[in-house]
Amino acid sequence: MADDVWEDKRSSRPVRETLQVDRPTAFFVEEEPAAPGQVTTVATLFLVNRECPFECVYCDLWRHTTPDTVPVGAVPRQIETALSQMSPAREIKLYNSGNFFDPRAIVPEDHATIARLCAGFERVIVENHPRLCGSRCVEFRDLLLAERRKRQTGLPEDGILEIAMGLETVHPDSCSRLNKQMTPTDFQRASRQMVREGISVRAFVMLQPPFVAPDESVASALETVEFAWESGARMVAVIPTRATTPAVRQWEMQGVFREPQIGQLESVFEEALARKRGIVTVDTWDLDRFCPCDACGPRRKSRLHAMNLSQRILPPVSCSVCG
Numbered sequence: 001m002a003d004d005v006w007e008d009k010r011s012s013r014p015v016r017e018t019l020q021v022d023r024p025t026a027f028f029v030e031e032e033p034a035a036p037g038q039v040t041t042v043a044t045l046f047l048v049n050r051e052c053p054f055e056c057v058y059c060d061l062w063r064h065t066t067p068d069t070v071p072v073g074a075v076p077r078q079i080e081t082a083l084s085q086m087s088p089a090r091e092i093k094l095y096n097s098g099n100f101f102d103p104r105a106i107v108p109e110d111h112a113t114i115a116r117l118c119a120g121f122e123r124v125i126v127e128n129h130p131r132l133c134g135s136r137c138v139e140f141r142d143l144l145l146a147e148r149r150k151r152q153t154g155l156p157e158d159g160i161l162e163i164a165m166g167l168e169t170v171h172p173d174s175c176s177r178l179n180k181q182m183t184p185t186d187f188q189r190a191s192r193q194m195v196r197e198g199i200s201v202r203a204f205v206m207l208q209p210p211f212v213a214p215d216e217s218v219a220s221a222l223e224t225v226e227f228a229w230e231s232g233a234r235m236v237a238v239i240p241t242r243a244t245t246p247a248v249r250q251w252e253m254q255g256v257f258r259e260p261q262i263g264q265l266e267s268v269f270e271e272a273l274a275r276k277r278g279i280v281t282v283d284t285w286d287l288d289r290f291c292p293c294d295a296c297g298p299r300r301k302s303r304l305h306a307m308n309l310s311q312r313i314l315p316p317v318s319c320s321v322c323g
């Protein structure tokens with residue numbers, strides 16, 4: 001990564017918003033595919049906690065974090081607050097704009113309480129960096145299992161914990177410039193280790209990250225999706241890369257990054273679904289920015305949403321305006 005781009009990222013941050021530490025920044029129930037033809041409900045919480053130390057170039061999640069570690073008990077209170085106000089769901093996603101097993105983000109003293117609050121869900125999904133996957137994950141899985149056994153719910157034990165990890169891209173040039181501080185091999189090692197422990201894995205894959213040219217980005221994203229499956233991922237989420245940080249916007253001006261278009265996302269999704277190697281979804285948040293045509297944008301977005309849930313390739317959208 002060019003030093004000037006890195007310096008620009010650090011120096012051009014807007015002022016950080018002050019967040020309450022007793023309440024998640026957002027929470028809602030969403031639907032996700034559980035298997036082809038099966039949809040599940042997920043209580044999704046965005047927890048407030050200390051900023052992630054990795055500082056990947058494309059990431060602006062620090063906006064939803066605090067500069068310091070939040071007090072013991074604050075994260076469990078956030079979970080209790082959200083659950084008391086949400087409709088029931090089968091699974092729970094605890095996303096913390098960072099890494100759940102970073103002890104300065106979610107303090108280990110809170111793990112047992114979090115396990116007690118969440119063990120009634122079929123699956124607990126947390127996000128984590130591959131280099132932070134190790135014994136702490138296994139210990140947290142054990143806390144969840146112990147809570148579940150006490151309750152005699154009859155729910156299966158395998159996959160009670162799922163770790164969502166950013167693989168991002170296997171493209172060597174791009175991967176080495178994202179400041180992710182990991183290689184695809186690190187991801188594979190962590191993923192296989194988690195799967196051996198009965199912990200399932202989902203992977204995030206970027207479509208058209210910086211330094212991947214538009215004419216090679218679909219093939220590169222598919223190669224990355226394949227790598228995630230080979231590494232044991234149960235589920236892969238493809239995310240179109242957005243220019244949301246000063247560093248990526250600078251690369252955009254230098255001509256080494258361009259935001260993808262919705263047609264490329266459709267191509268990756270269709271081909272990945274056709275391969276039938278695991279669950280694959282695409283990120284449909286803020287899709288309008290990738291779809292220049294107002295006439296077909298809403299229909300394309302609805303189709304992708306329906307394909308996410310059904311895991312089936314639906315008929316393509318035709319458009320008399322953009323073709």
Ligand code: SF4
Pocket residue numbers: 052053054055056059060061097098099129166180
């Ligand atoms: S590890 Fe994740 S949360 Fe941390 S900077 Fe990178 S992308 Fe953002």
Ligand SMILES: [Zn+2]
Pocket residue numbers: 293294295296297319320321322323
């Ligand atoms: Zn159109």
